[in-house]
Amino acid sequence: MKQLDLEKTRTLIKYFIKKYRITNILLAISGGQDSIYLIKILETLKKQLNLQASYIYIDHQWKKTSKQQVKHVINYIKLIKSQIIVYQINKITLSEDECRKCRYNIIIQHAAKYKFQLIITGHNATDYIETFMQNLIKGSSIESLSNLAIKSKVFYDILMLRPLIKLNRDKIYWICKKFYLPIWSDSTNYLYRIQRNRIRQELIPYIKKYLHKNIENNIKSLLINHHYQNEYIKQSVIKLYIKSQHNKRAAISYKKINTQNFILQIKIIQLFCFDNFQIHLENSKIIKVINSINSKSISSPRIITYNNFNFFINNSWFYLSIKT
CATH class of the missing domain: 3.30.465 (Uridine Diphospho-n-acetylenolpyruvylglucosamine Reductase; domain 3)
Structure with missing residues (x-):
């Protein structure tokens, strides 16, 4: 079953590349299982479809092991004979929102400067659920509650693809282990002062154990409903605004x-x-x-x-x- 998930992800990316005539791809990586998994797929597709692809890594320098992680990522990319660009953030912060905004700005500006048509990120279904819970706690609007789409347009003619958005983290981990991919264990995933880590390590496991074991699937269904409701509201608003x-x-x-x-x-x-x-x-x-x-x-x-x-x-x- 997990082998089938690997093939589905490869097919989805391949279909997207052909549909939008993509020839130049930028993959945002972290060294974790999601990005390493995508590197494996992209390296296969590069040979099949004659693609130009490069990798980008943003180092926030908020970990004691940041230098070692950068070396790990660079060594792996060298091993597969590809190119990587590393950006280091001088201003160190533990604010996840600030880091995310900074990271996205750098990636998009880099893609625009070097004429990349497609940005691929490693967001998965588990990230989707965690983001939903974070936004719910903040009291966000219906748009923010379901804001991680598979594809989106980020800047003029630059598209963003999240091909893992329907895969859970445990499935991706299994595939990485099967192919002996070099996953970097990120120590910051266990810092509980970061809200997402508390949601991942404490809140969701607690709900699954004591309240509802299918909470993740229920949230996925809820988000799908939110998406269609939001799309209907958007279309109605545009029609009324024009009138x-x-x-x-x-x-x-x-x-x-x-x-x-x-x-x-x-x-x-x-x-x-x-x-x-x-x-x-x-x-x-x-x-x-x-x-x-x-x-x-x-x-x-x-x-x-x-x-x-x-x-x-x-x-x-x-x-x-x-x-x-």
């Missing part, structure tokens, strides 16, 4: 907005603000705008002021303008 737009000015018809469901009103205003001025309005501000729009008696045309922008109502239109 309510002013044909000349940066304005939308608030009479068409205030008849909609509350969540659609929030999303339409968010889209309006971002589409015209690339600003992300806080939920508290959006709710204040909606309450003003839905109010039967509007005392003042100006609703709120946010940074350098004024939000106001005139006749049946909701406007956003820059302060003068």
Whole structure:
């Protein structure tokens, strides 16, 4: 069964490469089982499909063994006669969010600079579940609860693929052991001050043992439902936004907005603000705008002021303008 998973992953990547006519690939690696597993697959496909592929490693230097891990990764890439680029982060931090943002920025900028068409990462199904639980704890929106898609567009003509997103960590580990792949054991996975590690090592095992043994499968089903619900909401918002737009000015018809469901009103205003001025309005501000729009008696045309922008109502239109 696990051998079949290996073939499915290889087939998925191969299909994606052919569909989008990919010739140049950048694989983000960590030295862990997910990235080592992907290196094995990619090295096979390079010969079959005549691909150009390179590897990128981001060293946050937050571990005592960082130098040894870098050497391990470089030695393995040299052994398979491929190329690797290593970036070292001078500012050391244990904030996972900061590291993730920094890592993604470096990878995307590197891909853009050197004309890579596709970025591949090693996110797996277990990562997906852990990310969901982290976002749930933070009180994130429905988009954030299901934000790890198999593929996405990250920058102009650069695509990102997560081919392991349906595979659990234990299956990947089994395949790596079967092929004697050199997995690096990351000591930071056992630092409990990192929230993800507590979720992985304590919270999920506790829920599986005492509350529900199929919690991981249940979360996967929930995320699938979230995805389709979110897609439906997105399509509805775009349709309503287009219908309510002013044909000349940066304005939308608030009479068409205030008849909609509350969540659609929030999303339409968010889209309006971002589409015209690339600003992300806080939920508290959006709710204040909606309450003003839905109010039967509007005392003042100006609703709120946010940074350098004024939000106001005139006749049946909701406007956003820059302060003068």
